[in-house]
Amino acid sequence: MSEHKNHISSYKSQIVVLLTLIVLTVLTVTITSVHLGPFNTAAAMLIASVKATIVLLYFMHLKFDEKIYRFMVTLVLAIYAVVIIITFFDYLYRP
């Protein structure tokens, strides 16, 4: 087992991440007033995914951890994405 090194993030990076998350939250709310049909859901989920990715990378230190963990998390998120896309094959094509 390899020695685990703790990464200490700077205040600056923490604040940048926080501001980005706030901006994206505002964007999530704003976009609901734009009529995109079924793509409203897609847009909301896309923004949510970007936010989740930022949290995972910076707040949960995935960016500074071993590659294998990034690979595992990416794979899991990819599976969820495929599951959601397949579900939408029902909703988008339903008569």
Add this chain to the structure above:
Amino acid sequence: MTGNSSTHRLPSYLEYQGKYTGIRSWILSTDHKRIALLYLYSQIFFFLAGLVMGLFMKLELIAPGQQIMGPQAYNALFTVHGLTMIFLFIIPGLAASFGNFMIPIMIGAKDVAFPKLNLFSWYLFIAGAVIILVGIFSGDGPPDTGWTFYAPYSLKTNTNVVLSVFGAFVLGFSSILTGLNFIVTIHRMRAPGMGFFRMPLFIWSLYGTAWIQLLATPVVGITFLMVVADRLLDIGFFDPAKGGDPVLYQHLFWIYSHPAVYIMILPAMGAITEIIVTFSRRTVFGYKAIAMSSLAIAFVGYLVWGHHMFTSGMSETARLIFSFLTFLVAIPSAIKVFNWTATMYKGSISLEPPFWWAMAFIFIFMIGGLTGLILGSVSTDVHVHDTMFVVAHFHYIVFGGAGIAFFAALHYWYPKMFGKMYNKKIANWGLIGLFVGFNTTYLPMFFLGFMGMPRRYYDYLPQFADLNLLSTVGSWVMATSLLLVIVNLLRAKKGTPEEMDNPWGGRTLEWTIESPPSLENFEEIPVIDREPYELKSK
């Protein structure tokens, strides 16, 4: 490989006197083997309860018209039978009991990664069971929705759905934590020299299962909470009148519950692989193919849930996609069956009870698998959907597959777990009776389904009478044989301990230590320098 010397024996995990004695030495133990037995006993108890309910259902169906119960009691009975058998017996299945017992031993570790979390998972399991039980005996009576809790009926019925759904939610947590524990254990605690491709194939199957438990279970957990929210707060997630969609419930439910079939069957396949390799006295044919097929089943199995919904108003495009994906799952499943057959080919087969159980598994599972293709194909599914054909297929897979593999594994690892041997003749006769009884019970259901008999009704038309009578008689043979099997194992437990370190000539790590194993399994962590199924050490 350096294993344990058997010149002196440490006290076994059954004899070990720790901080606690009596019942507390079990319910407060963090030893993975004791927790495995806690699961094993609880699961067998729930299995017997589910069996009794099944027998009553078959008795009601012995002839047309009302026999021993009315429609409401029958609806409640098949719901509780399903809940018990699925959530309390076969989803924890081989993983919770045999996985817990064998993972650390087969990878050369002293315990799982998080022993306390392991015990906590069992407590959650029991808590979930108690909540479901309270739900059955309180409020406005047991749920009558079927184990699937389909909306909108589960939102409308006056029966006690909320507690049952919440119980299943709690059970889900137990499953998630067990999966998490297994993944970390397999990644972090393998003995030196045991690369991923030196792991026994049972471990590979549990690894795939653990990922499904971890990724799919939260989906159904949230879905169950949505049902509770809909019922208590009237939100309308699944109510079209409030902008909801009942088909969404089915999507969310089956996103978990189809992979759940693989939670049941993957460890079963893993145990069958171990048995076939041991009793064929050969190395396994296609190690990597079997290992990868476990992961492929876990992955593709995640994407096929829609085949449960072909007639529920889903779009044509989605139905075709799901049908196509469903056929893909047949490929890794078939890879396993072909490799098992190839492993036996020219092997020096030893005809011991676990081997016969494994053969029964393959025979019955093949029927279950092939009839699954009829249901996986949109055009044929429409004809047999919601008929007894589905009941037959389901029981061939879940009981005939995972259930029989559970007993196969029990007969295989019994000497290791308890250091004693059961009566082999009775074990074989029990299997023969079970095999005959099982097929007599469920095979007629395929024909009844083709003839148009719907499932989940306490009554039927007179033309279905003969086959239903045959099926009910079969259920008696099956139940008697199961009791014979269980009594045989219980009797053996009272017998005198024998030298049982490796009665089958197994080659994986569990057969290099004493039976029953000591508290920490290995005096020294072994160093692995060979493939898992090599016939002789280098």
